[in-house]
Amino acid sequence: MLELAIGIILGCCALGAGTAMIAGIGPGIGEGNAVAKACEAIGRQPESRSAVTTTMLMGCAVAETTGLYALVIAILLIFVAPGYLVNILMNTLGR
């Protein structure tokens, strides 16, 4: 039974990490839009290239934040959560 319980914990942690990274869609679409608009702006006004690029990179970095939250959660789920949860299981079972 214990193997099954640990297996469920590991599997669910992996599933959770994978599910958390669905959040990667958001920044992908958002940054794509930002870069597309920046390209349009540079095409219209090539002399404002450096200003547009700087602003775009800043915006991309801010838009990326949600994706990075998901990444941090996924990394915690893969590398930290299994050990923590298995410890809790062992403590409840008293071993």
Add this chain to the structure above:
Amino acid sequence: MTHNIKQPTDPRFALKDRLLLVGMALPLVTGMVLKALFVPPANGIEISGAHIFLTVKLPVLGDWPITETQVNSWLVMVTIFFFCRWLTHGLQPEGGTRRQHVAEWIVEQTDGLVQSNMGDYFKDFSPFIGAVLALSAFSSLISLLGLFPPTSDINVTAGWALLVFFLITYYKMKCGPLHYLKSFGEPVAFLAPLNVISEFATPVSMAFRHYGNILSGTVISVLMAAALQGLTQLLLGWLPGFLGEFPFFRIGLPAVLSVYFDLFSGCLQAFIFAMLTMLYVAGGFPEDDYKKKQAKKKIRNA
């Protein structure tokens, strides 16, 4: 104007030059030696945090682990110190060496950046912003040498973000604590809880952004290295002896990724961290109210 650029030929000058260069390279070599001696090599897909070199027992504070992060941070700081000394030693009012022009360019760029993003009131911020930029960029770029980048430890970036948070709050309080508290009730009073949350979200998001970007680069590099090793064993595993075990595909290919994840991402995140610091500090400062208050004070004193 090339005729008045003359290289100093004083032997003491050249000696100092070399000593400073050694001072720049020595911390990095020390870091690599420390890593080779004490950090156990990772095998396969193994992503661990900073290695703990030793734990110091302190009377009140309890155990104090000395980690790779702290050691590498200090090594980076020493490197930057000697780098700055090397750039700026033997300055001349006219002409000057190539190094001097680089130093002048750096100072001018930082000044311009701060001036254009923060305005005149904050123009004394440029040394701080330059320090943040240099520390952050060098901390991330240290991974090019195979060392553990301090910025991929959340404690480091959280510390920086906390410092920035204190700065923001200090400049928001410039008009007095009452004005600061009132700013939470804007635009409508019942939004105050949301404003408090967004106040605390600023340092959290800054810390996570920097840490997450550098860490994701490390994770992807490790995964890529493991994948390339597996691919080599699959395709070239039939070669006899040593040749069969040698990971041929790991030569050169990870460098392409490294250009993005270590070089570009490291510099970009440093720039973004400095940029956000400037925008938040300058944006939180109630400049108009502060000027009004100063003017009122002047009238009262007169």
